[in-house]
Amino acid sequence: xxxxAMDHDxxxxxxxxxxxxxxxxxxxxxxxxDGRCVRASITGHRRLVPPPPGSTxxxxxxxxxxxxxxxxxxxxxxxxxxxxxxVMARMASAxxxxxxxxxxxxxxxxxxxxxxxxxxxxxxxxxFQSYRPGDIVRALLSLGDxxxxxxxxxxxxxxxxxxxxxxxxxxxxxxxxxxxCELTGQIEQRKVAKEAxxxxxxxx
Amino acid sequence: MSAAATAGTYSPASSAGExxxxxxxxxxxxxxxxxxxxxADGRSFHDCRPAFMQTGPTTAASGSAYAEFGxxxxxxxxxxxxxxKKAMLYSDTGRLNCNVSYTTFATPIRGQGTDNKEYxxxxxxxxxxxxxxxxxxxxxxxxxxxxxxxxGSDLPIIISCASLALADAGIMMYDLVTSVxxxxxxxxxxxxxxxxxxxxxxGSLMVAYMPARKEITQLTLTGEWSDGKITNAxxxxxxxxxxxxxxxxxxxxDASSLAE
Numbered sequence: 001x002x003x004x005a006m007d008h009d010x011x012x013x014x015x016x017x018x019x020x021x022x023x024x025x026x027x028x029x030x031x032x033x034d035g036r037c038v039r040a041s042i043t044g045h046r047r048l049v050p051p052p053p054g055s056t057x058x059x060x061x062x063x064x065x066x067x068x069x070x071x072x073x074x075x076x077x078x079x080x081x082x083x084x085x086x087v088m089a090r091m092a093s094a095x096x097x098x099x100x101x102x103x104x105x106x107x108x109x110x111x112x113x114x115x116x117x118x119x120x121x122x123x124x125x126x127x128f129q130s131y132r133p134g135d136i137v138r139a140l141l142s143l144g145d146x147x148x149x150x151x152x153x154x155x156x157x158x159x160x161x162x163x164x165x166x167x168x169x170x171x172x173x174x175x176x177x178x179x180x181c182e183l184t185g186q187i188e189q190r191k192v193a194k195e196a197x198x199x200x201x202x203x204x
Numbered sequence: 205m206s207a208a209a210t211a212g213t214y215s216p217a218s219s220a221g222e223x224x225x226x227x228x229x230x231x232x233x234x235x236x237x238x239x240x241x242x243x244a245d246g247r248s249f250h251d252c253r254p255a256f257m258q259t260g261p262t263t264a265a266s267g268s269a270y271a272e273f274g275x276x277x278x279x280x281x282x283x284x285x286x287x288x289k290k291a292m293l294y295s296d297t298g299r300l301n302c303n304v305s306y307t308t309f310a311t312p313i314r315g316q317g318t319d320n321k322e323y324x325x326x327x328x329x330x331x332x333x334x335x336x337x338x339x340x341x342x343x344x345x346x347x348x349x350x351x352x353x354x355x356g357s358d359l360p361i362i363i364s365c366a367s368l369a370l371a372d373a374g375i376m377m378y379d380l381v382t383s384v385x386x387x388x389x390x391x392x393x394x395x396x397x398x399x400x401x402x403x404x405x406x407g408s409l410m411v412a413y414m415p416a417r418k419e420i421t422q423l424t425l426t427g428e429w430s431d432g433k434i435t436n437a438x439x440x441x442x443x444x445x446x447x448x449x450x451x452x453x454x455x456x457x458d459a460s461s462l463a464e
Contacts, residue, residue, distance in 0.1 A: 013460050015453045016371050017379030017416035032336070032378070039416065041336060041376040043456045068463070069374040070266060073285050073340040105266075106286035108343075143342050146294040 011046040030064030071105030084135045109148045116152040129189035136162040159193035252396040259372040259459045267373025271365035275355025280365045282373040285340035298340035302328040302347045310354045330412035330422040336376040356398035379414035384444040411441035415449040
């Protein structure tokens with residue numbers, strides 16, 4: 001299990017607990033520092049990443065990549081894409097579909113509370129004027145309580161990114177509170193995310 | 205008194221329990237001789253059964269593993285990390301949920317196929333220390349172990365198999381956990397006992413071990429042990445665990461190279 005230096009994807013396969021190197025390396029993804037050595041925490045290929053130019057720490061980072069890791073898990077502070085499933089007077093529930101840029105494999109329930117919809121005039125929010133079931137929402141995640149994750153859309157870039165009107169046409173954003181149906185021209189109320197156009201999803 | 209009412213006497217057949225006595229007698233002879241008697245499957249005291257392990261038998265699970273040690277056959281499926289049940293209390297770190305169950309046909313006497321609460325708790329204790337629970341906050345990883353056939357040393361095999369399944373699922377771990385048990389017969393220690401041997405043992409010791417980190421995650425000692433033998437037995441188990449772990453690593457590397 002000697003740490004032979006290989007810095008390409010086809011590096012040797014390592015398994016959890018195997019020694020990757022000593023403290024002259026930094027632990028990256030799939031690795032952890034254990035006292036004076038660095039060990040793997042998942043199965044995959046060992047890879048060395050040279051330090052970024054200009055950084056004070058001149059140590060390389062060792063990471064384990066390539067093999068299957070478990071599905072994405074909502075982490076506090078991550079930006080998620082969720083589909084609204086239910087709108088109630090004080091909150092809306094949504095199923096989390098993506099965490100950052102990764103799709104989740106399992107079902108995770110999020111909750112947008114009334115006070116988390118927007119940053120200003122939070123007590124005057126009408127949930128039914130902000131979200132509708134089926135809307136795709138970009139939101140900031142926090143761990144919430146035992147029942148659900150809390151989702152917040154209290155930022156300009158957060159809110160509805162894609163929605164359908166009652167008639168089934170695509171809604172086009174016209175202001176940060178309104179969207180217009182492509183087919184009928186009818187205006188519907190939403191908490192719209194800034195730059196809510198198709199193709200924005202992978203921007204982060 | 206009439207003849208019909210006379211109390212009839214009865215006596216058990218002289219051969220009752222003879223087989224049992226014979227076996228016990230034989231065992232006692234062996235113990236007295238302190239000899240390396242042949243075990244039922246032809247192993248010597250410090251030989252483990254050949255270990256067959258494989259990853260990925262359950263396709264629906266995030267990760268799974270199958271283990272076959274002699275007659276003992278175990279399948280472990282790992283699900284998640286997925287959302288914790290609503291009834292559970294809030295927790296910042298992840299949870300590990302372990303469940304061990306037996307099939308109805310696992311034992312020679314047809315059972316109920318019930319969950320084994322004790323083994324579930326012990327499996328949880330053995331794995332808990334090896335899994336990086338902080339990497340999946342608020343979510344649960346479910347570990348379901350199913351014993352297809354019980355042939356002795358069930359729990360150690362479940363533990364080793366579960367750690368292989370967790371690694372297959374890509375759950376972050378500090379190290380793989382392997383487990384081996386020994387039985388104590390008088391002055392002798394035999395490793396990896398079968399169910400027959402477990403039924404006759406004076407005492408047993410099970411060690412769950414993280415070989416790369418040289419840490420014991422669980423140690424269970426039962427029955428009668430004489431002085432000085434326990435240290436020896438623990439060392440024996442730890443060495444066997446390291447060797448079993450090499451097999452696990454090999455399997456994981458095979459699986460990873462097959463995937464490409």
